[in-house]
Amino acid sequence: MTDQRALLSLLDGATDRLLRTVHALPDEAFAEPSALPAWRRAHVVAHLALNGEALAAALAGVAVGQEVAMYPSQEARDAGIAELAATSPALLRSRLRTAVRGFSGALSLVPPDAMETVIHRLPGSERTFRPADAVGMRLRETEIHHADLAASYAHTDWDRTFAEHLVATVAARETAPFVVRATDTGEEWTTAGGTGPVVSGTVADLGWWLTGRGGEDRLEVSGGPMPTIGKW
Secondary structure, eight states: OHHHHHHHHHOOOOHHHHHHHHHHSSSSGSSBBBBTTTTTHHHHHHHHHHHHHHHHHHHHHHTTTOOSSSSSSSSHHHHHHHHHHHHHHHHHHHHHHHHHHHHHHHHHOOOGGGOOOESSSSSOSOOOOOOOHHHHHHHHHHHHHHHHTTOOGGGGGGGGHHHHHHHHHTTTTTTTTOOOEEEEOEEEEEEEOOOEEEEEEOHHHHHHHHHHHGGGOOOOOESSOOOOOOOO
C-alpha cells in the first residue's frame, strides 16, 4: 500500500489509540515490564516519543535543505531512551503528545519535490529512508510498540489493512526464501524472490512473528522447518 492519504489515515487512528492508552495508564504502570525484553513500559513510551522527535528533526532539515541524520549515534539514541524513561510519567505523556504534533508539522513542511531526499538513520550509515517513507515508518512504530506496551492493546487488535501493510513491508526485507500465507485474507507473500516453507496464520499473527516477536505456536508451517526471524 503506497497511497499516502491511506497511510496518514491509518496513522491518525493509530496515534489516537496510542495516546488514549498512554493517558489511561496509571503512573505506577510505567515501571512495569513491557512485552520487550529488558524494557519497562516507560522505555517503550520514551522510544515512541524520541522516534517522533527524531523523524521530525530529519524532516525539518529536508524542508530547509539541510542534511540531518535521524540520530547522532546509536549510543546517543539508546542513552536518550534510558534517560527519558527514568523521568516522570507526566513528562513521558507530555513528550509523546508533543512528538506527535512535531512529526505532523514537520511532514507538512516538506515540499513535494523533496520527498525523495535521502535521510540517514545515523550519520554516514547505509540505513537510509526518504521523507516519502516517513508516514509508513511512523505508522509501524506506533502500532507495533503500542502492542509492545502490553496494556489493553494487542497485535490482534491491529486494523487488517495495517497488518497487511506490515507483512508486505517486512516480508520484502527478508533474505531467506519462504512464503507467508494469511488464512484470514487469502493474501500471500514470497520472501527473497524464491520459494520455500509456507508459513500460514492470520495476517496479524504473521506480522507479529515477522517482526521478531515470536508467536510460532499460533502459526503452521509446511514444506520445511519454521524459518528463523531476527530482531525487527
